[in-house]
Amino acid sequence: MPRGDQPIDHLLRRAGFGASAADVALYGGMSLSSAIGQLLDYQRQPDEVDSKIGQDAYVGVTTRGGMFSPNTNIEDARQRWLFRMVHSQRPLQEKMALFWHQHFATAYSKVAGGTNAIQATKMMALVPGQLPGPQGQLELFRSRALGKFRDLLIEVARDPAMLVWLDGRTNTRTRPQENFGREVMELFTFGIGNYTEQDVYAAARVFTGWNLRLVNPAGNAQDPTSYYEFVYNANQHETAAKTFTFPISASAGQTIPSRAAADGMQDGIDFLTALASHPETARRLARKLWNFFISEQESAPVAFVEGAAGVYLKNDTEIRPLVDYVLRSTWFLDSRSLYARYSWPVEFVARAVKETGWQGFSIDNARTPLANMGQTLFEPPDVNGWELGAGWISTGSMLSRMNFASTLAANQKFNLAREVPTALRTTPDRFVSAMLERFSPMAYADGARAALVGYVASGAAWTGSDAQVNTKAPSVARLILGSAEYQFV
Amino acid sequence: MASITRRRFIRDGVAAVTISYAAPAFLSDIARAQGASSRNLVVLYLSGGNDALNTVVPYTDPFYYSRRPNIAVPAGQVLQIGTDSAGKAVGFHPRLTGLRDIFNEGRLAVVQRTGYENSSRSHFQGTDIWGTADPGTTSGVGWLGRYLDSLGSTDPLVAWNTTRETPRALVSRTVGVPAIPDARAYSFASPNTGAEAVAERDAATRMAAGSDSSRPHLAFVNSTTLGAFGTLDRVGSVVSYQPATTYPNTGLGLALKTVAGAMVRGVGTRIFWVSTGGFDTHSNEGNAGAGGYANLMTTVNDGVFAFYSDLKNQGLLSSTMLIQFSEFGRRISENGSQGTDHGAGAVMMALGGSVRGGLYGTTPSLDPDPANPTLENSGADVRYETDFRSVYAKVLDSWLGVNSVSVLGGNFKSGPNIL
Numbered sequence: 001m002p003r004g005d006q007p008i009d010h011l012l013r014r015a016g017f018g019a020s021a022a023d024v025a026l027y028g029g030m031s032l033s034s035a036i037g038q039l040l041d042y043q044r045q046p047d048e049v050d051s052k053i054g055q056d057a058y059v060g061v062t063t064r065g066g067m068f069s070p071n072t073n074i075e076d077a078r079q080r081w082l083f084r085m086v087h088s089q090r091p092l093q094e095k096m097a098l099f100w101h102q103h104f105a106t107a108y109s110k111v112a113g114g115t116n117a118i119q120a121t122k123m124m125a126l127v128p129g130q131l132p133g134p135q136g137q138l139e140l141f142r143s144r145a146l147g148k149f150r151d152l153l154i155e156v157a158r159d160p161a162m163l164v165w166l167d168g169r170t171n172t173r174t175r176p177q178e179n180f181g182r183e184v185m186e187l188f189t190f191g192i193g194n195y196t197e198q199d200v201y202a203a204a205r206v207f208t209g210w211n212l213r214l215v216n217p218a219g220n221a222q223d224p225t226s227y228y229e230f231v232y233n234a235n236q237h238e239t240a241a242k243t244f245t246f247p248i249s250a251s252a253g254q255t256i257p258s259r260a261a262a263d264g265m266q267d268g269i270d271f272l273t274a275l276a277s278h279p280e281t282a283r284r285l286a287r288k289l290w291n292f293f294i295s296e297q298e299s300a301p302v303a304f305v306e307g308a309a310g311v312y313l314k315n316d317t318e319i320r321p322l323v324d325y326v327l328r329s330t331w332f333l334d335s336r337s338l339y340a341r342y343s344w345p346v347e348f349v350a351r352a353v354k355e356t357g358w359q360g361f362s363i364d365n366a367r368t369p370l371a372n373m374g375q376t377l378f379e380p381p382d383v384n385g386w387e388l389g390a391g392w393i394s395t396g397s398m399l400s401r402m403n404f405a406s407t408l409a410a411n412q413k414f415n416l417a418r419e420v421p422t423a424l425r426t427t428p429d430r431f432v433s434a435m436l437e438r439f440s441p442m443a444y445a446d447g448a449r450a451a452l453v454g455y456v457a458s459g460a461a462w463t464g465s466d467a468q469v470n471t472k473a474p475s476v477a478r479l480i481l482g483s484a485e486y487q488f489v
Numbered sequence: 490m491a492s493i494t495r496r497r498f499i500r501d502g503v504a505a506v507t508i509s510y511a512a513p514a515f516l517s518d519i520a521r522a523q524g525a526s527s528r529n530l531v532v533l534y535l536s537g538g539n540d541a542l543n544t545v546v547p548y549t550d551p552f553y554y555s556r557r558p559n560i561a562v563p564a565g566q567v568l569q570i571g572t573d574s575a576g577k578a579v580g581f582h583p584r585l586t587g588l589r590d591i592f593n594e595g596r597l598a599v600v601q602r603t604g605y606e607n608s609s610r611s612h613f614q615g616t617d618i619w620g621t622a623d624p625g626t627t628s629g630v631g632w633l634g635r636y637l638d639s640l641g642s643t644d645p646l647v648a649w650n651t652t653r654e655t656p657r658a659l660v661s662r663t664v665g666v667p668a669i670p671d672a673r674a675y676s677f678a679s680p681n682t683g684a685e686a687v688a689e690r691d692a693a694t695r696m697a698a699g700s701d702s703s704r705p706h707l708a709f710v711n712s713t714t715l716g717a718f719g720t721l722d723r724v725g726s727v728v729s730y731q732p733a734t735t736y737p738n739t740g741l742g743l744a745l746k747t748v749a750g751a752m753v754r755g756v757g758t759r760i761f762w763v764s765t766g767g768f769d770t771h772s773n774e775g776n777a778g779a780g781g782y783a784n785l786m787t788t789v790n791d792g793v794f795a796f797y798s799d800l801k802n803q804g805l806l807s808s809t810m811l812i813q814f815s816e817f818g819r820r821i822s823e824n825g826s827q828g829t830d831h832g833a834g835a836v837m838m839a840l841g842g843s844v845r846g847g848l849y850g851t852t853p854s855l856d857p858d859p860a861n862p863t864l865e866n867s868g869a870d871v872r873y874e875t876d877f878r879s880v881y882a883k884v885l886d887s888w889l890g891v892n893s894v895s896v897l898g899g900n901f902k903s904g905p906n907i908l
Binding site (some may be wrong): 166170176178192197303321374382383389393396406409447448452483487 | 595610611612613614645650653654655665666668670676677678679680681685686688692695697698701706707709710713714716717720766769772773824825826827831866
C-alpha cells in the first residue's frame with residue numbers, strides 16, 4: 001500500500017492513529033470495505049495491547065520512582081493511553097475512547113483536588129480487576145465505545161469521576177445543585193437552544209441523591225485498595241414531580257411523576273433516556289461525528305445529518321451502526337474530505353511515532369510537548385473539551401510540534417538512516433523520495449518539495465555516505481513532521 | 490503574516506479568508522516603530538463565572554447573610570472600600586488586601602452589576618458574548634480583534650495571548666495572535682547543530698513560504714510557522730527579564746510577570762490576554778478565611794498586586810491599563826454544596842495609572858421578592874445595571890484612542906467614567 005491520499009491510509013488516519021510499517025502490511029492487502037469491517041468489529045481482535053508495555057519491540061514508557069503504575073499515577077495512565085494509540089490492534093476503539101473523552105470532557109485535576117491523586121487516577125483510568133473498585137472513566141469509554149449512547153450516558157451520570165467533576169455528589173434534596181443538570185443538556189446531549197432555565201432547575205432535582213461513597217477497608221483513602229463507588233442515596237432525593245419543556249416519554253408527556261424516594265433513581269434514568277432519544281441529540285451527535293471522521297472544513301450537509309440521525313434513532317441509540325454509516329458514506333471518501341481535519345496533538349504524536357519508528361524511544365518524551373501543544377490527556381481545559389480545528393494551531397503550539405518532531409527524529413536517527421537503501425541514496429532528490437515513503441503528509445507543492453531537496457543538497461557535496469545520511473535523515477524527518485502538510489489527518 | 494484567523498475557518502467558512510504576507514525580517518522594525526511608549530491594555534479573564542457577591546460584599550444587606558448561611562463573608566472581615574452612590578456600604582473579600590491598597594491610591598475602579606439583557610448562564614455562550622461584544626452573536630471576530638484590525642499592523646506580536654487557546658475576544662481578521670503561555674518554551678530545536686541546523690531552519694522557512702490561497706488551511710498553518718520564526722527572538726528577549734518585585738508562583742503570577750517583561754523589553758505588544766481559572770465554584774466556596782474562593786481571591790490579589798508594583802517600579806504604570814471581567818456572576822443563594830450555581834450580573838474592575846479609581850454602579854438589594862428591580866429570574870440572580878459594552882467603549886475611546894462606535898458596532902458611550 002503506498003502512502004498518500006489512498007483510501008485505506010485515509011481510513012487509518014481517521015478511524016485510527018495512522019499506520020506503522022506493520023499496519024501498512026496488514027491493511028494494505030484488504031479492500032476498503034474489509035478494512036472498515038476489521039476496524040469496526042474490533043472485538044474480534046485480542047484486547048492485549050497493555051501486555052506489550054515494557055517489551056522491546058514496542059515504544060517505551062518511563063517510570064518514576066519504581067513501578068509503572070497506570071492505575072494510580074496519572075502520568076503513567078497518560079503513557080498507557082498513548083501506548084495504546086500507537087500499538088493497539090483495535091485502533092477504532094481507542095479513537096472512539098478519545099472522542100468520548102472530548103465529548104464528556106472531565107479533568108483529572110479537579111477530581112484529584114476533591115479526592116486525592118491515587119483515587120482520582122483510579123477514577124479516570126482503572127482497568128477493572130487490576131485493583132478493587134469500579135472501572136475508570138476511560139475504561140467506561142473503551143468498553144462502551146460503540147454501544148448504545150443511552151447506556152453510556154447513564155453510566156457517565158453514575159461515573160465517580162463525573163460525580164466529582166460536575167459536583168453531582170453534592171446535589172441534595174434541600175439544595176439542588178445545577179452543574180451536571182445543565183451540562184448534560186448543553187454539552188452531552190441536545191445542546192443549547194433546546195432547554196430553558198426552568199429545565200435546568202428541574203434537571204438538578206432529578207439527580208438529587210446520585211452520590212458516591214468511599215469503600216475504605218484499609219481505613220485510608222490513600223490506600224490503592226480503597227475506592228469510590230456510586231450510591232443512590234434515597235433520603236437525599238427530591239420526590240416531587242419534575243416538569244420539562246420537552247417530552248420525557250410517550251406515556252408521561254413532559255413530566256417525570258412524583259415517586260417514592262426509594263424508586264427515585266428512575267427519575268434520572270427517564271430523563272437521560274429522553275435526552276438520548278431526542279432527535280436533536282441524534283443530530284448533534286451526527287454533526288460531531290462528521291467533524292471527527294469526515295471534515296472540519298465543511299459543515300455536515302442536511303442529507304448526512306438526517307441520514308445519520310435516522311440510523312442512530314432506528315438502532316435504539318447504538319453508535320456502531322452510526323459510525324458504520326459515517327465511514328461507508330460517500331462523503332467519507334470524497335476528495336474534499338482528505339486531510340480536511342487538523343490533527344489533535346495526541347494524534348500528531350501517535351502518528352509521528354508510528355511512522356518514524358520507536359526503537360529505544362519512550363513515549364514519556366511526549367509529555368511536556370503535548371502540554372505545550374495544548375493537549376494533556378485527562379486534562380481538558382473545561383467541560384466543553386478542547387478547542388478543535390484551527391484552534392490547535394498557534395505559533396507556540398507549532399513550535400512544540402516541531403520540537404517534538406526534533407526530539408523523536410534525533411532519537412531515531414540511525415534507524416531512519418539505516419532504512420534508506422544505498423540504491424536510493426544516489427541523489428538528494430531520490431533520497432527525499434525515499435524518506436517521504438515512510439510518512440503520510442498531504443502532497444507537497446513543488447516549491448515545498450524543492451526546499452526539502454535543497455536542504456539535503458546544502459553543505460558539502462552530496463555523496464550519500466553513511467555519515468551524510470545520518471546527518472540529513474533526522475532533519476528531513478523533522479522538516480516533514482513539522483511541515484504544515486503533516487498537521488492534517 | 491497571513492491575515493487568517495483560526496475560528497473563522499470553522500464558523501465562518503473559508504471563503505471570507507484572505508491572505509497577505511510581509512517578510513518576517515521587517516516585523517521587529519515595525520514593532521519598534523510602534524514604540525514601547527504606546528499604551529498597553531491587559532485583559533484579565535476570571536474563567537468560570539466569578540462570584541461577584543463574594544468579591545465585592547454587600548455586607549450590610551441582611552439577605553446576603555440569610556441566603557448564604559455558609560459562604561457569606563462575615564461583616565467584620567470585609568475590607569472597607571466605601572459606599573455606592575446610594576450610600577450602601579460594600580467591602581472587598583478579606584484576601585484582596587493588595588487591591589484595596591490600589592483602590593486607596595485611587596487607581597482601581599470597581600464596576601458593580603455589569604452584564605447584558607437575558608444573560609446566558611452558559612460558560613461558553615457567555616464567554617463568547619463577552620468576546621464578540623454582541624449578545625446576539627457568539628461566533629466570528631472579537632471586540633479586541635476588531636481593534637487589532639483597525640491598527641492595520643502586520644506584526645502578530647501586536648497582541649500576546651498568555652493562554653493556550655485563543656479567546657473569542659482576540660479573534661481578528663488580520664492578525665493571528667500568538668499563544669505564548671511560557672516564553673521559555675517558545676524556542677526552536679533541530680536534530681542537528683550549527684550550520685546544519687541553520688540550513689534546516691532555512692528550508693522550513695522556504696517550505697512555509699510557498700503556499701497559496703487556494704488551500705487556506707495549509708496557508709494558515711504556514712503563516713503560523715512563519716509567525717513563530719518571526720517572533721522567536723523578541724519573545725526570547727523576555728525570558729531574561731528579572732523584576733525587582735517577587736511574583737507569586739502561580740499561573741497568573743507567571744503570566745503577569747511575562748507581560749511586564751514584554752513591556753519592559755518593548756517588544757511592541759499592545760494587547761495582552763491573561764486568565765486564571767477555577768471560578769466555577771459550584772461547591773466548597775468557603776467564606777473569608779478558608780475554602781476554594783479565598784484561594785482564588787489570593788491568586789488574583791497576589792498576582793495583580795505584584796504586577797502593579799512591578800509596573801510602578803518600571804515607570805510603566807502610566808502607559809498601562811488592566812481590565813478584569815468574568816462571563817457571569819453567580820446565583821445569590823448558595824446551593825447544597827456550599828457553592829453557587831450560574832447566575833447573571835458580574836463585577837468588572839479596571840486599574841492603571843490613568844484610571845479614575847472608585848466604586849461605580851449601585852449595589853443590588855438581595856431581597857428575593859420577585860418585584861425587586863435589582864434582581865432577575867424571580868429574585869434568584871443579580872440583574873445587570875451597566876452594559877459591559879459601555880466599559881469596553883470607555884477603554885476604546887479614552888484609552889486605546891479608537892472610535893468605539895465602529896469597533897462595537899453601536900453607541901455605548903454612556904458608560905461609567907472610569908478614565
